[in-house]
Structure formats: structure tokens, C-alpha cells
Amino acid sequence: MEFFELAISAIFISNILLIQYLGNCPFLGVSKKMDTAVGMSGAVIFVMTLAAIVTYLVHHHVLVPYKLAYLQTIVFILVIASLVQFIEMFLKKTIPPLYRSLGIFLPLITTNCAVMGVALINIKKEYDFIQMLVFSITSGIGFSIALILFAGIREKFETARIPVSYQGTAIGLVTAGLMALAFFGVKGLV
Amino acid sequence: MPGSLKEEFVKGLWKELPPFRLVLGLCPTLAVTKAADTGLGMGIAATFVLVFSNLIVSMLRNVIPSKVRIACYIVVIATFVVITELVMQAFTYPLYQQLGIFIPLIVVNCIILGRAEAFAGKNGPMLSAADGLGIGIGFTVSLTFLGAIRELFGNGTVFKQAIMGAGYEPFTFMVEAPGAFVCLGLLLGMMNIVEAVRTR
Numbered sequence: 001m002e003f004f005e006l007a008i009s010a011i012f013i014s015n016i017l018l019i020q021y022l023g024n025c026p027f028l029g030v031s032k033k034m035d036t037a038v039g040m041s042g043a044v045i046f047v048m049t050l051a052a053i054v055t056y057l058v059h060h061h062v063l064v065p066y067k068l069a070y071l072q073t074i075v076f077i078l079v080i081a082s083l084v085q086f087i088e089m090f091l092k093k094t095i096p097p098l099y100r101s102l103g104i105f106l107p108l109i110t111t112n113c114a115v116m117g118v119a120l121i122n123i124k125k126e127y128d129f130i131q132m133l134v135f136s137i138t139s140g141i142g143f144s145i146a147l148i149l150f151a152g153i154r155e156k157f158e159t160a161r162i163p164v165s166y167q168g169t170a171i172g173l174v175t176a177g178l179m180a181l182a183f184f185g186v187k188g189l190v
Numbered sequence: 191m192p193g194s195l196k197e198e199f200v201k202g203l204w205k206e207l208p209p210f211r212l213v214l215g216l217c218p219t220l221a222v223t224k225a226a227d228t229g230l231g232m233g234i235a236a237t238f239v240l241v242f243s244n245l246i247v248s249m250l251r252n253v254i255p256s257k258v259r260i261a262c263y264i265v266v267i268a269t270f271v272v273i274t275e276l277v278m279q280a281f282t283y284p285l286y287q288q289l290g291i292f293i294p295l296i297v298v299n300c301i302i303l304g305r306a307e308a309f310a311g312k313n314g315p316m317l318s319a320a321d322g323l324g325i326g327i328g329f330t331v332s333l334t335f336l337g338a339i340r341e342l343f344g345n346g347t348v349f350k351q352a353i354m355g356a357g358y359e360p361f362t363f364m365v366e367a368p369g370a371f372v373c374l375g376l377l378l379g380m381m382n383i384v385e386a387v388r389t390r
Binding site: 018019020021022023024025028070071072073074076077078081110111112113116117120121124163164165166169170171172173174175176177178180181184 | 213214215216217220221260261264265268269271272275276290291294295297298299300303363366367368369370371372373374375376378379380382383386
């Protein structure tokens with residue numbers, strides 16, 4: 001039950017994109033077409049989970065025992081950057097079809113603050129290993145749901161009559177605001 | 191083509207004003223502008239990192255091999271972020287707690303990496319520092335302005351000073367997440383209108 005609550009809260013109530021404001025650059029950048037949004041979502045779920053596991057282990061088994069917790073920021077970003085590079089090389093060699101669909105999104109993920117943000121939240125909230133795993137996967141799912149829904153709405157913009165000054169990012173942000181309002185509606189759920 | 195020191199400094203204040211003209215670094219923009227003072231604090235922290243990372247990246251631009259440049263830039267930026275983090279923890283602890291994970295997340299702020307890649311990696315140290323300072327001040331002003339608007343409508347105050355009369359009913363939507371997106375979107379549109387009128 002506890003994990004179910006954690007999952008629902010990570011997906012809807014404190015949705016990482018719309019309520020916690022993490023990962024907004026790719027949110028606006030890759031949401032113009034549905035298939036790129038789906039590709040990005042897959043890549044984010046995958047990298048976010050792996051990065052969370054690795055940073056969690058590094059924090060608890062290297063940084064804390066050697067009293068280096070103040071180096072957290074540098075170590076985490078380096079771990080995430082090298083992990084992304086490694087995943088890219090690994091996919092290219094072993095699963096080429098998956099690499100072709102996710103490949104171009106992988107370098108972008110290094111600077112996706114949602115990945116780093118989830119890693120930091122895991123440490124800050126003092127989750128144990130299983131909680132950390134549930135939280136990371138469901139945060140990725142929450143990111144994907146918001147991104148895919150938003151891409152769907154954004155495709156409709158092409159046929160809508162939007163004032164010239166508000167085209168592009170401006171109307172995108174207002175739409176995101178209304179979506180965030182909708183996600184606020186499920187606040188009483190847990 | 192790099193301009194004079196003054197030109198590089200001034201362009202950050204309107205022509206490339208982040209986050210409005212360059213739509214980068216949205217996460218901190220949305221997250222820390224619940225009030226004017228947190229916006230200002232975040233802006234100053236980001237400016238510090240931006241100026242020094244630009245300076246160091248620019249000094250090292252002939253030493254860093256171009257294949258691993260992004261990783262090198264990230265290490266330089268991360269170093270200054272850790273310095274900022276530790277200084278803020280020591281001297282402005284309440285602000286540090288309010289900004290929370292968004293201080294370490296300056297590392298992945300696309301504005302800073304973007305400036306290192308687009309400007310500091312190609313230009314001299316003085317020009318790069320001027321560019322960083324200009325963009326940083328533009329970012330600070332934008333964040334403070336956005337924070338002031340959201341605080342004014344959401345809470346009736348600016349910098350914790352009551353502005354609206356006692357009878358004002360706070361419009362809490364503005365300080366919550368949806369208000370952040372809507373407010374930034376509307377401001378962005380207004381900036382486009384101003385720009386369109388200016389260039390006509």
C-alpha cells in the first residue's frame with residue numbers, strides 16, 4: 001500500500017514536470033511531435049531509473065563512508081554524464097534498433113534536470129533502496145504521461161488560430177499551466 | 191563576430207535576455223519565483239556561477255580537446271556550483287533551504303552550459319566574463335520581476351512589504367505551479383508584442 005501511495009503521488013500529485021518544475025527544457029523542446037515525445041519518454045524512464053540506482057549506491061557506499069557528501073553535486077553530474085555516454089555506446093553495439101529510436105535523445109538527457117533532480121530528491125528524502133526504485137520509475141512515468149499528453153495538445157496548435165505574439169513557446173507555457181491545474185485536481189487522492 | 195566589451199554586456203539585458211528571449215533555464219525560473227526575494231537570490235547565485243565558469247572556460251579554451259569539451263565545461267561549472275552551495279550554506283542558510291535542490295541543479299541549467307558552448311569556448315576571457323555578467327544580470331532581473339508579479343497577485347506583497355490593501359483577497363493560483371507556467375507564458379507573449387512594436 002505504501003508503495004502504491006508513493007507511486008500515485010510521484011505520477012500525479014507531485015508530477016515531476018508540472019508540479020515540481022523539473023525537466024522543463026525538453027518538455028517544451030521535444031513536444032512538437034508525438035513520436036519524438038514518445039522516444040524521449042522512453043529514454044527518460046530508462047536513464048532516470050539507472051541514474052537513480054547508480055547515484056544512490058555511490059552516495060551511500062562511497063560518499064557517506066568517506067565523508068565526502070559535500071562533493072555530491074560534482075560526483076552526481078559526472079556519474080550521470082558518464083552513464084549516459086556508456087548507455088549510448090552499449091545500445092549502439094547491442095540493440096541497434098533501440099539505439100536508432102532513442103539515440104538522438106540520449107545526449108540531451110545529461111542536461112535534463114529531472115534526472116539529476118530525482119537523484120537528489122532520493123537522497124534528500126532518505127528513501128531506502130526499494131522506495132528509491134519505486135519513486136524513480138514512477139517519476140519517469142509521470143514525466144512521460146505529462147510529455148505525451150502535452151505533445152498531443154500541441155499538435156492541435158497547428159490548426160488553431162493563435163495571436164502572432166503568442167505562437168510557439170508562449171502559448172505552450174499557458175497550456176502547460178492549464179495542464180498543471182488539471183493535475184492539481186487529483187491532489188486529494190492520497 | 192565578437193563586439194566590444196560593452197556590446198557583449200548589454201546584449202544580455204534585452205536582445206538575448208534569458209529566460210524570455212532565449213527560452214533556456216526554465217526550471218529554476220518557474221520553481222523559485224514564488225516570491226521576489228527567492229528569485230533575486232537564485233539570480234545572484236546563477237550570475238556568480240555564470241561569470242566565473244565563462245571566465246575559466248574561456249581561459250582554458252585552447253587546452254580543452256574539442257571532443258570532451260562538454261564534460262570539461264560541466265566539471266568547471268560544477269566546481270563553482272559547489273562553491274556557491276557551500277557559501278550559501280554558511281552565510282544565507284534560510285535562503286539556501288528555500289531554494290533547496292535548485293542550487294545543486296544550477297549545474298544542469300542550460301543557460302550556463304549554453305553560454306560556455308556558444309560564447310566562452312570561442313572568445314577571450316574579458317569578453318566572456320562581460321557576456322556572463324550581462325546574461326546573469328538579465329536573468330536576475332527577469333527572475334526578480336517574475337517573482338514580484340507572482341508574489342504581488344498571490345500574496346499581496348512584494349519583497350514581503352504589503353502593497354495591496356488589507357482587504358485584498360490573495361489569488362493563490364499565482365504562487366502555485368499552474369500560475370508559474372501561465373504567468374511566464376503571458377509575459378513571454380507580452381515581450382513579443384513589445385519587440386514587434388519596437389522593430390516596426
